[in-house]
Amino acid sequence: MKYELSYWEKQSFFEPIDVAVIGSGIVGLAAAIHLKEKNPKLRVVVFERGPMPAGASTRNAGFACFGSMTELIDDLSHTPEDTVLATVEKRWNGLQRLRALIGDENMEFRQWGGYEMFTENDTDIFTECAERMPEFNEKIGRITGHREVYKMADERIASFGFRDVRHLIINQPEGQVNTGKMMTALLGKARAAGVEIFNGIGIRSLEDGSNGVLMETENDWTIRAGRVLVAVNGFARKLFPDLDLYPARNQVLITKPVPGLKVEGCFHYDKGYYYFRNIDGRILLGGGRNLDFETEKTLEFGSNPLIRSALAKLLHEVICPGQAVEIDHWWTGILGLGPVKKPIIQRASPNVVVSVRLSGMGVAIGTLVGQEGAELIQ
Numbered sequence: 001m002k003y004e005l006s007y008w009e010k011q012s013f014f015e016p017i018d019v020a021v022i023g024s025g026i027v028g029l030a031a032a033i034h035l036k037e038k039n040p041k042l043r044v045v046v047f048e049r050g051p052m053p054a055g056a057s058t059r060n061a062g063f064a065c066f067g068s069m070t071e072l073i074d075d076l077s078h079t080p081e082d083t084v085l086a087t088v089e090k091r092w093n094g095l096q097r098l099r100a101l102i103g104d105e106n107m108e109f110r111q112w113g114g115y116e117m118f119t120e121n122d123t124d125i126f127t128e129c130a131e132r133m134p135e136f137n138e139k140i141g142r143i144t145g146h147r148e149v150y151k152m153a154d155e156r157i158a159s160f161g162f163r164d165v166r167h168l169i170i171n172q173p174e175g176q177v178n179t180g181k182m183m184t185a186l187l188g189k190a191r192a193a194g195v196e197i198f199n200g201i202g203i204r205s206l207e208d209g210s211n212g213v214l215m216e217t218e219n220d221w222t223i224r225a226g227r228v229l230v231a232v233n234g235f236a237r238k239l240f241p242d243l244d245l246y247p248a249r250n251q252v253l254i255t256k257p258v259p260g261l262k263v264e265g266c267f268h269y270d271k272g273y274y275y276f277r278n279i280d281g282r283i284l285l286g287g288g289r290n291l292d293f294e295t296e297k298t299l300e301f302g303s304n305p306l307i308r309s310a311l312a313k314l315l316h317e318v319i320c321p322g323q324a325v326e327i328d329h330w331w332t333g334i335l336g337l338g339p340v341k342k343p344i345i346q347r348a349s350p351n352v353v354v355s356v357r358l359s360g361m362g363v364a365i366g367t368l369v370g371q372e373g374a375e376l377i378q
Ligand SMILES: Cc1cc2nc3c(=O)[nH]c(=O)nc-3n(C[C@H](O)[C@H](O)[C@H](O)COP(=O)(O)OP(=O)(O)OC[C@H]3O[C@@H](n4cnc5c(N)ncnc54)[C@H](O)[C@@H]3O)c2cc1C
Pocket: 022, 023, 024, 025, 026, 027, 028, 047, 048, 049, 050, 052, 053, 054, 055, 056, 057, 058, 059, 060, 061, 062, 063, 064, 065, 201, 202, 203, 204, 231, 232, 233, 234, 235, 238, 249, 250, 251, 252, 286, 332, 333, 334, 335, 355, 356, 357, 358, 359, 360, 361, 362, 363, 364, 365, 366
């Protein structure tokens, strides 16, 4: 049965909207806060399809990372160096903006370092990393201000308790956040700034005209806004089919608390396709999309048994070998990827801007991408 808006609902809740933001992930919220800070008189309304942010921002691993060596080497194999370094700089600066916006303690920011893990199958790439470490320390050091960003850390393998791991390289300034606390703080900041947030309203289509933008909702309402910022990341092609972007689902598990857990920090494995960290005495582990790329190009949340069994094997055999570690819970999240690791921040029509394609770097660049989108739409 169709639920029509009453005259009162339409008038009081949805008229007049100066700027509508679609999506309440890190990008949408950062954009909305920025718009209100710049002009407190603007009426900024966020429309979120989920009962809470329901894409990647509340479902990620919370790595405050800006580039591990194998990831950068892989990027450099198909992208010019200037572009790769510009993205690292954006990630580094974005992290500083996120920390300034939220405050380290409000999101439990911890700079425990990020490690890359190499097994006996990774000898070639490890050798390349070892040889190129001075070059990377020089180039990434210039961006971060750290003299020795990357460093060998083999001596920690035994203390972490890993099996079959031959080498570790630490990225010393890498950090981690508590994703839930980060998003709760952002929502709180948005509300405190006067941003209105409506959950359970998905936008099906947009029509930009001389009187602003008409938004058709998934429950058949029509809502008008002066301008619209689209921050739906992996879901963007539903609104703009021509955008150069595709969704990528990621599988994640969390264990029950592990007595005497020795792992501390963020860990990347296999060019970042696998990642794990400690949180609350547990291991959070995710990734494995490279085992089944095509199936995981989906907007559907849901399990992939092939990938889940590979993650469970990695957990039991390599990360916590010989320990009675129980998996507590699984979930998935949806990323927005493209041919290059560069966000799309552009005007789609005179009154509509899109800020999407965060490429798995949203903790680092989400605030910046939101703010840049806001600058374009304000
Ligand atoms: C499992 C996983 C692990 C990750 N780990 C990390 C990490 O450790 N570090 C890191 O930097 N990044 C990580 N990422 C990536 C990071 O989470 C994302 O880059 C970032 O959250 C993207 O933010 P966003 O606001 O652009 O998109 P989202 O958080 O996806 O927000 C988009 C919002 O739009 C809503 N929406 C979609 N369509 C509509 C519509 N039509 N109408 C209304 N609302 C709509 C969705 O419900 C969603 O809430 C990870 C991602 C995943 C999935």
